[in-house]
Structures are given as structure tokens and as C-alpha cells.
Amino acid sequence: MPDMKEKYDQLQQVIEELKDQPGALMPVLQKAQGIFGCVPMDVQKIIAEGLGVTLSEVYGVATFYAQFTLEPAGKYIISVCMGTACYVKGSQKVLDKLSEELNVPVGKTSADGLFTLNATRCLGACGLAPVMTVNEEVYGRLTPDDIPGIIAKYRELG
């Protein structure tokens, strides 16, 4: 894991590389999201100054696209499918159970920084409905009762 200074150096390098190309804001934000795992205020200020655009513009783009997050995400990103098939098979109950078990509202990260809970559109695994993913791992045919066990497994991994 690079330390913070290295991350900021990396960001400056990205800005230097891209600043003269038109529409540099999107690729710079994408790289920044990759480097920091999110684009918090100080990172957005550096981007605004580096590219000569206003902070309002950077923030506007960062909040428009779902791929950018303003706060750091958890180590495990849980995405519960809210597509039609999963929804009729009870994914809302799964989501509610997760929210209760992790004590975190949808879209937010748990206090221990381990889990970020998201509701997503169709994941394309309708045959396994209701479905959720934890990072790259897929869990299908879920019931709310399955949730505590799954979460416990990740808590043990830390």
C-alpha cells in the first residue's frame, strides 16, 4: 500500500500528463478514484487547481457519475441486486437484513471501515435471484437468514 505522500505524487503526475488534453477532468477523476479509492475534498481541490477548472465543476462531475465516491469505500463492497427478478424474489428483505446486521444505511460504509452497502441495478444473474456480490464473490438464492453467516465470514477475515 503506497503511503499518502506517494498517492498525492501519483495524482500530480496524472494531472501533469493529462492537463493539456481537452476534457481532462473525467480521466483525471477516474485515475484519482483508482489511487485514493474515492475523491474527497482535498483531492478535488488539487484537481481543480491543477486543471484550471472550478471546484464546482469538479464536484458537479464527481456527483453526476456513480463511479465516483466522495468518501472512502469499505474493504468489502456489498452490492445487492434490485433488478426485477431479484426484487420479486425478495432482495429488499436481504438488503434490509444487511443494513440491520451491519448497522449502516444503504450507500454508506460501516463504522469499522470494513463494509460498504450498495443497492445496484440488474447484475445479470437472474437465474440465481435474489443475488448479491461481495467484491468479486457472487452469492445467489439468498434469504435474510443467510446474511449473518456470510458477514461473520468476512469479519473473521478482517
Added chain:
Amino acid sequence: MENFITLTIDGVKVEVPAGTTVLEAAKKAGINIPTLCYLKDVNAIGACRMCVVNAGGRGLQAACVLPATDGMNVKTNTPEIRAYRKTLLELVLSNHDKKCLTCPRSTNCELQQLCRDLGVENGDAFAGTQNVYEIDDASPSIVRDNNKCILCRRCVATCDKVQNVGVIGAVNRGFVTSIESPWNLKLNDMACINCGQCITACPVGALYEKDSTKKVWDLINDETKHVVVQPAPAVRAALGEEFGYPMGTSVTGKMVAALRRMGFDKVFDTDFAADLTIMEEGTELVKRVTEGGVLPMITSCSPGWIKFCETYYPEFIPNLSSCKSPHEMLGAVTKSYYAEKAGIDAKDIKVVSVMPCTAKKFEAGREELAATGYPDVDEVITTRELAHMIKEAGIDFNMLPDEDFDDLLGESTGAGVIFGATGGVMEAALRTAYNLITGDELDNVDFDAVRGTEGIKEATVKVGDLDVSVAVAHGTGNASKLLDMIKSGEKKYTFIEVMGCPGGCVTGGGQPIVSAQTKLTCDPKVERAKALYGEDAGKAKRKSHENEQVKKLYAEYLGTPNSHKAHELLHTHYVKREKYSK
């Protein structure tokens, strides 16, 4: 030769230069196409779809961004288009706080006007969820009420493109999109320059000035206070519009009568202080030129410009004239010279400024502007607020006689009057600087090169043996361009006038609001400036140093321009400000 094209709009043939939009061409053909997000020279993004027309293409097209082409046949008002626009308005209303009766923009709201013109019958045709926003009234100048916002982005374009400030923008996506500062910070926590140009761009009541009328009524009604009022030059050039006078009508005499009837104890004139400013600033300029001071010297009358310079170009702070702005000078002189003359304790005198400006509300709160130990100016109201107070007081403005300002601090020359238009301070300064440097008087006092609405104006003026190179910029976006050219060494000047608002004070953020439809064919910058230049031309005295009451003030109290006493009362200093305060 300009290339002309001919097109037909609603059966009317019209010839226009190539590059004209269908919206502009229609106006020329005598056809009004309704608009909402469009603002001439500022915002043409085809977003609101109100101006859709049938130009024979696929679907309806937005006229504000549709170039007119030769032989084009356009229909702007078919039953289909009318139904389409009506539905659009109903959709806008579905997420609009419809408290029109108490809205500051009622009767002057573009959305309200369109709903009436286009015959919208049901404001709740698409009733459903509405976003609820907290009102941001932390700024001393500007209130933002997103519950009224229709997301047209005219304010965003004005703040960013015209003023080069950009402290608001569209945030989030879809139904929850809103116009905000980053991280939902309040405007007051951003590097907003308080110019209020966003207010004059807003079609609805989502942006308006922080109200000071109640405080002013309280002062007037306080028997223990001696309340002095002063209106800025540009107020008289626009106040009449609020009472049905055509744009460009000067209403100086009626304005004075109204102020007196409202109950102010003295009606002094900021124009007097404009003449006083010229005496101080002209002397400062001559000193800088002859004694090797920092050049170019830049004017300091506009508080929006000052805050812009302090925040975005702090390296130019030494270039700013140390002169306070005219109304602050008048406040300081009122609480010292006038207080002594009238035998009133300065603590019992309250000064109210009527300004075309929302940034003056911020300026009045600057702690360093308190020469007598009390604030130089206690309250600031805009031209719009004054109009409101006159109506509230039941004064029939149109029936008022013309009255004169009170003596002592009420006389002004033509030079003081033109302060309200871009280039006016420069022209006034040149008229007096000529006398200061050469000892002679100018025969022709008109400096046409610094008049007009071009963003940056330049001139080289012969003053005796000296060639004085001057520049004028209005709108902080134009000021940025000018300062960047000076920084790069591309340009060199001796004296620069900057006004924070495009057009100068006549089109300041506190002036009566002109609709986007009116601005399509009429430029308030030009029309209102005419009122001031007309008043100047009609004055017997047109040079600040000829002002008898100003001369008397120096003879009896201040001594000479830039004297120790003048410095104490009439000059100030500036601070570097952070772009990101949080």
C-alpha cells in the same frame, strides 16, 4: 460583405445574417418564442425545451441553439408545440415551491409569466414528490432558495463564464439535481464575490438579496437616531423602471422626494462622494506617477471587484487605489464633518446607502471601514429594496415633484454622475487629472474611447506632455483577462478602471431585474448608461474639482487631498483572502 440568408417563420419571410439562431430570427420577424433557460450572451444550452419549434427536422428543436439556414421553413406555434410547452411548464411546476404570493419575484417572474401567457390551468397536474431544501441565507448579500430553482443554469453560467468565479454548479443527477456549492457549503463559505449577477440572471425567486428593509424602517422609526440616506449614481438611472418609466429614464428629483417622504432626516448624494473620490484618487494617481509608486493603479469603487482581487489576484493588491468606495467616504464624512457642523454625536447618526449593488452589503460590514469608531455605513439597501419600500410607504412615486439633495454633502458634478457606467470613473478621473497635472482646464471633457459596452477598453490619453495609457474592464471575467495580459507582460498601463459587474453599476446585482425576453432586443447596459451621460451633459459643472461643496469640505475640514486627515477618513487597506475557506 456579411452573408445574409432568408428563411420563413410562421409564414413571415425574414432576412438575417448567417449564424443567427432561429430564436433571434423570429424576434426580428415579430414573433416571440418563449424561453426559460436562455439568456442572451450568457446561456444558450437548449436544456429547458421551452423554445422548441418545428423546422421540418426530426422532432421538435430548441430555437435558442438552432442556426437559421437559407430557405428554412419554421413553425413556432402549432397546436402540438403549444401543448408540448404547456406540459413542460406543468412538469416544472411539479417540483416548484409555488408560494407565489409571498415570493420576491412575484409579478416579475419568468415562470409565472409563461404559465399565464401559455394558459397553464393546473399547477398540480403532475403532483408528486417535491425536493425540500434548506434556504441558504448566511451570506450578507445573497439568499439562495433551491425550493424555487428550476435548474435553468443561468446563474451557473453567469457566475462561471461571465464573472470567472464559479462558486455554484449543478450537483448530483436526475430528480435530485440541484444548484449548489460543492459539499453543500453555504455561499458565504465559498469565494463568492457578492456581486449578485446571479440574482439578475435568475428567472424565478431562487436567488434574491438579503433583505435590509426592515432594519432601515426600524432606524427611520427610532426617534433617538438621526438617519442620513445616500443613493448611488446608478440608482437614479434605473429606479424609474420599477414605477413604469421606460428604461434609461433618470428619476433623480423624484427619488430625492421619495427618500425625504420616507422619513430620512437628510438626503445626501453618493455622487458628491464620487467627486470627492476623484479628488483623492486623482491625487493618489499623480503621486504614484511622479513619485514612482506602484503602477498601474486600479480603481477601488466596486466591492465585488475588490473581493475578487483579494481572492483571485492578490498579487495586484498593491495596485489597488487606497481610496474607500464613494458611499463609504460619504459615511465617514457624515459621521465626522457633518456631525460636527450639525452638532450631533456620531453615535446617534446612522447612514443608509441605496446601492445598485449587493456586494455593498458585504462591504459595509468590513471592520476596517469605521473611520470614526462607528461603521461608516450602517445599512445598505438595493435599488429593488428602495422601490419596495417606496411602495410599502404608500408613496405615489409618479406624482412626486422633483426635489434637490440636502446641502453640505449633496452637490455633484457631471463627473460624479457617470461613476455608475463602465468607463465613468476613468473619464471623471481624467477630467480632473488633466487639471492636477497641467494646471489647465480641458475644453472637451468627453472621453468617448472609454465609453461603451466593449468588455475591455483601452486608450492613450495625452495629459500635457504625458501619454497616459489607460484601460477599462467591466465584469470580473473581463478583469481576469486584463490582469492576465498585464501579468504576462503583454500589456502595460498607468491607470485601470475595473467594475465588478458587466456594464458597471447601472447593471449591478441590486438593480431592477430585466427579463431574458426583454434583453433579447434591448441592452440595459446601454440604455441605463444613457440616462447618466445625459445627466452629465446637462450639468453646468462636469469636473469633480469644480464641486463647491467638495471644495468647502477641504477648506473647512480636510485640508488638501491625501492629507493626513483625508487618509484617516477616506482611505483603507485590503486583505488577501483564501479561495477555499474550508
